[in-house]
Amino acid sequence: xxxxxxxxxxxxxxxxxxxxxxxxxxxxxxxxxxxxxxxxxxxxxxxxxxxxxxxxxxxxxxxxxxxxxxxxxxxxxxxxxxxxxxxxxxxxxxxxxxxxxxxxxxxxxxxxxx
Amino acid sequence: xxxxxxxxxxxxxxxxxxxxxxxxxxxxxxxxxxxxxxxxxxxxxxxxxxxxxxxxxxxxxxxxxxxxxxxxxxxxxxxxxxxxxxxxxxxxxxxxxxxxxxxxxxxxxxxxx
Numbered sequence: 001x002x003x004x005x006x007x008x009x010x011x012x013x014x015x016x017x018x019x020x021x022x023x024x025x026x027x028x029x030x031x032x033x034x035x036x037x038x039x040x041x042x043x044x045x046x047x048x049x050x051x052x053x054x055x056x057x058x059x060x061x062x063x064x065x066x067x068x069x070x071x072x073x074x075x076x077x078x079x080x081x082x083x084x085x086x087x088x089x090x091x092x093x094x095x096x097x098x099x100x101x102x103x104x105x106x107x108x109x110x111x112x113x114x
Numbered sequence: 115x116x117x118x119x120x121x122x123x124x125x126x127x128x129x130x131x132x133x134x135x136x137x138x139x140x141x142x143x144x145x146x147x148x149x150x151x152x153x154x155x156x157x158x159x160x161x162x163x164x165x166x167x168x169x170x171x172x173x174x175x176x177x178x179x180x181x182x183x184x185x186x187x188x189x190x191x192x193x194x195x196x197x198x199x200x201x202x203x204x205x206x207x208x209x210x211x212x213x214x215x216x217x218x219x220x221x222x223x224x225x226x227x
Contacts, residue, residue, distance in 0.1 A: 004157075031213055043203065043217040056212045090157055092215075099207035100146045100165045103215060105158040 002027065004093050004106035012112045018079040021109045025072050025093030032074040033103060034066060037088040046089075049074055050097045078111075086113045116141045120204050120218035127194055127225050135189040135221045137178075137204035145206040147171075147180050147187040148215065152201045161189075161202070199225045 005024045013019050025032050034046040045058040049068035066076040072093075078085055088110050092103035121136040139147065146165040150158040162171030167182035176191045187204060201220045208214035 033213060033215075035215075042219045043215075045214050045216070048212055048214055056208070056214050058214075092158075094213055097211075097213040099209060099211065099213060101213060102148075102160050102163060103213060104160065105150075107157045 004091055004104055006089075006091050006106040006109050008109060009107065010110045010112075012114065013081050014114050015081055015083060017081050018077065019081060019111060020075055020077045021089055021091075021111075023074045023076075023091030023093075023106060025074070025091075026104055029093035029095050029104075030072050031094045031097040031101070032068055032072065033092045033094075034074070034076050035090045035092065036060075037090055037108070038086075043090070046076065048097060055097060081113045083113050085111065087111060116145065116206060116208070116216045118204050118206055118216055118218035120202075120221050122219070123201075123222040125221060125223045127223070129196055129225055129227050130193045131225075133189070133191040133194045133198075133223065135202055135204075135223070137187045137189065137218060139185050139187065139204075139206050141185075141206055141209065143209040144182070145209050147178070148205045148207070149176070149178055149187070149189050150203045150205060150217075152203065152220070154200075158203065194223070194225045196225045196227055199223055 033048045048056040068074045088108045094101040148163045149161040162173045164171040164180035204218040205215045
């Protein structure tokens with residue numbers, strides 16, 4: 001079974017631009033979560049989606065948004081990029097959004113903002 | 115709110131040494147607990163998990179026991195290998211019915227031959 005895939009793997013943008021990251025979950029998984037990983041703040045939760053609905057959102061500004069499609073694929077968008085948005089963005093999928101269900105992570109998208 | 119505290123690294127060991135990485139948590143109720151591992155340039159891989167008190171998770175020689183009384187989930191391995199060099203993250207699940215994970219800061223393990 002194929003794992004979680006994220007595209008693109010690497011991105012370089014400049015301040016003020018916007019970016020869209022994509023995540024394809026494991027086949028059959030309907031829950032998708034996004035995390036931001038930085039050296040300073042570690043791993044921080046961004047969003048959780050299930051059946052095209054955002055169920056939970058982390059403490060990030062409104063510049064960060066996301067959505068989930070009917071095939072469970074998910075995208076996240078960051079508008080008006082800032083230098084501090086440089087990070088590894090990780091997507092995770094699970095069969096259900098139950099707290100006991102294992103989340104499987106993709107390789108991440110490395111975003112660099114210049 | 116929920117939080118996870120891990121011992122700071124790096125932890126430097128020789129091959130075949132015994133490994134312990136401490137993890138304690140703060141949460142109301144009974145969260146599920148996880149250990150994830152991240153190899154250089156990669157995403158996170160689930161190493162093991164425990165969903166209720168006194169459960170022991172195990173995988174690839176690693177073990178951790180869910181201790182409710184001490185709010186701990188320490189990771190152990192009897193004999194580490196060079197290939198175990200990675201960053202290890204302890205995490206707990208949200209208890210409000212979400213799959214949100216709260217992570218510790220991570221502990222880097224370096225194993226030398």
